[in-house]
Each structure stands twice: as structure tokens, then as C-alpha cells.
Amino acid sequence: MRLQKISKTSFFIATTLLTLLITACYPDHNQSTFDPQGPVAASQLNLFWWIFIGGMIVFVLVEGALVYAMIKFRARSESDIPAQTHGNTRLEIIWTAVPALLLLIIMVPTINGLFYMYEAPKLHQANHVLEVIGHQWWFEFRYPDPNDPEKEIVTANEVYIPVGYPVPLNLDSVDVIHSFWVPKLAGKTDMVPGEGNYMWFEADVPGEYYGQCAEYCGTSHANMKFKVIAVSEPDFKSWLQVQSNPALESSDPLVQEGAGVFKSAGCTGCHATKTVVNKGSKGRVGPNLAHVASRRNLAAGMLRNSDENGSVNDALLQKNLRTWLQDPNEVKPGNLMSSGAQVYTDPDKKLTEEQISQLVHYLSSLK
Numbered sequence: 001m002r003l004q005k006i007s008k009t010s011f012f013i014a015t016t017l018l019t020l021l022i023t024a025c026y027p028d029h030n031q032s033t034f035d036p037q038g039p040v041a042a043s044q045l046n047l048f049w050w051i052f053i054g055g056m057i058v059f060v061l062v063e064g065a066l067v068y069a070m071i072k073f074r075a076r077s078e079s080d081i082p083a084q085t086h087g088n089t090r091l092e093i094i095w096t097a098v099p100a101l102l103l104l105i106i107m108v109p110t111i112n113g114l115f116y117m118y119e120a121p122k123l124h125q126a127n128h129v130l131e132v133i134g135h136q137w138w139f140e141f142r143y144p145d146p147n148d149p150e151k152e153i154v155t156a157n158e159v160y161i162p163v164g165y166p167v168p169l170n171l172d173s174v175d176v177i178h179s180f181w182v183p184k185l186a187g188k189t190d191m192v193p194g195e196g197n198y199m200w201f202e203a204d205v206p207g208e209y210y211g212q213c214a215e216y217c218g219t220s221h222a223n224m225k226f227k228v229i230a231v232s233e234p235d236f237k238s239w240l241q242v243q244s245n246p247a248l249e250s251s252d253p254l255v256q257e258g259a260g261v262f263k264s265a266g267c268t269g270c271h272a273t274k275t276v277v278n279k280g281s282k283g284r285v286g287p288n289l290a291h292v293a294s295r296r297n298l299a300a301g302m303l304r305n306s307d308e309n310g311s312v313n314d315a316l317l318q319k320n321l322r323t324w325l326q327d328p329n330e331v332k333p334g335n336l337m338s339s340g341a342q343v344y345t346d347p348d349k350k351l352t353e354e355q356i357s358q359l360v361h362y363l364s365s366l367k
């Protein structure tokens with residue numbers, strides 16, 4: 001009776017875990033590595049299949065031999081002692097040589113893949129080197145300014161790439177180790193402060209690709225997301241052009257009031273609203289907000305501003321901005337704005353509902 005109970009429970013746990021495991025492989029999932037949409041992810045998946053299938057064959061052979069031996073040489077009665085064997089040179093040579101040979105075989109596609117990842121083929125086509133800088137807990141992106149190669153344009157948490165072109169990426173971090181991961185485009189690469197790192201990826205088809213920090217980096221590690229949006233080359237160029245200009249100034253009085261609050265409340269201390277900076281210059285503490293109202297997500301992917309078709313929904317954006325400004329810690333626990341900005345740390349300076357409304361108007365005007 002008791003045994004039956006235990007086996008029922010373990011059956012339950014086993015099937016639940018198995019279901020979860022299978023869900024993780026579901027290719028339609030936004031962060032599935034089983035649906036590569038670019039050559040780097042495809043080559044990595046290919047390597048995975050080689051190793052996985054090879055591993056399965058080894059598993060079946062070894063476990064098969066084990067089960068066979070257990071049954072065939074079992075003790076048949078209380079007094080029966082099965083034949084005792086100590087050492088078998090031929091067998092030992094075989095089971096050392098075969099795995100060594102298998103490792104040698106796996107080494108070929110692995111090293112091939114490493115070289116492939118290290119440098120983008122057709123690099124001459126890649127005129128858009130993307131700098132990615134990790135922050136607790138958001139991603140900063142920089143491209144060379146299309147109008148002045150000595151300058152860079154800065155954006156955050158959402159970056160466009162041209163379809164069909166390799167995009168080389170320089171990865172860095174300002175605080176702790178993060179890891180850059182866009183599952184459908186390429187595997188993870190660590191972002192090591194002061195060390196830098198390099199990778200590349202390419203998208204075969206236009207689309208919105210989910211990215212996620214993949215190295216534990218503190219309280220909101222799981223909330224450190226981003227989007228890569230792959231578009232045609234002309235669309236990419238016009239996006240870059242838009243990004244290189246400051247947001248349009250609105251004469252709407254509410255917006256103007258909001259711009260005033262943005263300065264007086266100290267937001268400008270950490271957030272820039274101009275995108276062009278000197279090449280390699282140190283970034284601000286907070287994400288660049290020059291075109292925040294054109295981004296599909298807010299708070300590094302935590303709040304979605306866009307409709308199904310990807311266009312920003314103003315009502316949704318304003319609602320999200322309000323949610324974020326009222327209590328950023330609710331959306332992203334541990335974020336630096338909550339612990340560092342006086343409007344959140346000093347009850348006397350707390351933003352009033354009116355100020356929040358003005359800020360929402362201002363920020364949602366930054367297209």
C-alpha cells in the first residue's frame with residue numbers, strides 16, 4: 001500500500017518534470033533554441049544534435065550492457081555467488097579507446113563551430129558594429145553615428161538590425177558579469193566588466209527576437225530582458241537616422257510641464273534625452289530616453305507597450321509609464337532608480353500624482 005503511494009507520487013513528479021522539459025523545447029516559444037532564425041544559432045543547434053544523438057546512442061549501449069549483465073549474472077539463490085572477475089585488459093582498452101575516439105570525433109564540429117562564431121564570414125558586409133553594454137539590470141546599445149563616425153548613437157533595451165547581414169557585437173559591462181543571449185539568433189556570450197568579449201549574429205528573416213541576460217547578476221537578473229528587431233536594410237537605415245536625432249520637441253503645455261519636472265526631479269542626472277555621444281564615452285547610469293516612446297517595451301522588457309503587430313499603443317505606453325513611475329520596485333525589484341533617486345528615497349520629495357501625470361505626458365511624447 002505504502003509502496004503504491006510512493007510510486008504514484010514519483011510518477012506524478014516525473015511526468016510533471018517531463019512536461020516542463022518538453023515545453024522548454026517547444027520551438028514556437030520566444031526563447032527556444034530549437035527554432036534558429038540565423039546561421040549562428042543554426043550551427044549551434046546542429047552541433048547540439050550531433051552531441052545529443054551521439055550521447056543517446058552511447059547511453060543506450062552502456063545502459064543496455066549494464067542491464068544485460070545485471071540480469072544474466074545475477075545471484076540466482078541465497079547461496080549462489082556469481083562468477084567473480086577482476087580486471088580484463090582487452091575490455092579496459094576498448095572502453096578507454098572508444099570514448100577517446102568519440103571525443104575526437106565531437107572535437108571536429110566543436111572547434112569548427114568555435115572558429116565560425118569567432119569571426120563573421122562576409123565581414124566586409126558588416127558595416128554596423130554593435131556595442132552592447134550590460135548594466136544592472138538593462139542593456140545599453142550603441143551604433144556608430146551614420147552622420148559622424150567619431151560619434152555613437154545610444155539606445156537601450158531594444159535594438160534594430162538589418163536582415164541578412166552579419167552583425168558583429170562587442171560586449172562589455174559596467175558593473176558585474178552579465179551574459180548576452182538571443183536564443184533564436186545565437187548562444188550566450190558573457191559580458192565581463194573591463195575585459196570585453198566578441199560575438200556576431202545574423203537574422204535570416206525579419207522579426208522580433210527575445211533576448212535575456214543569462215548570467216546571474218543580482219536581484220533583477222530574471223527581469224533583464226531586451227529585444228532585437230530585424231528589419232530590411234532600408235528600414236534599418238531609417239531607424240538609425242531617427243535614433244541619431246533628438247526626440248521632437250512638443251509645444252503641448254502638459255509635455256512642457258513634464259519636461260520641467262524631468263529636470264527639477266533630478267531625472268536628468270541619470271537619463272539622457274540626446275542620443276549622440278563621443279565614441280567610447282562613459283554612458284549615463286540610466287537608460288537613454290531620447291526615443292523611449294517608440295520602444296515596444298518598457299523597463300528592459302518587463303512592460304509591453306506594443307500591440308500584436310509591434311506598433312506602440314499610446315494608451316498602453318502611458319499606463320506602463322505610470323505603473324513604472326509610481327513604484328519602479330514593484331516592476332523591477334532592486335532597481336537603482338528606486339534606491340538612488342531622491343524622489344523615491346526621500347518621502348518629502350516623493351512625486352505627486354500630478355507630477356507623475358506630467359512626466360507620463362513628457363516621456364510618451366519622446367517618439
Ligand code: CUA
Nearest residue numbers: 178213215217
Ligand atoms: Cu544581467 Cu543577469
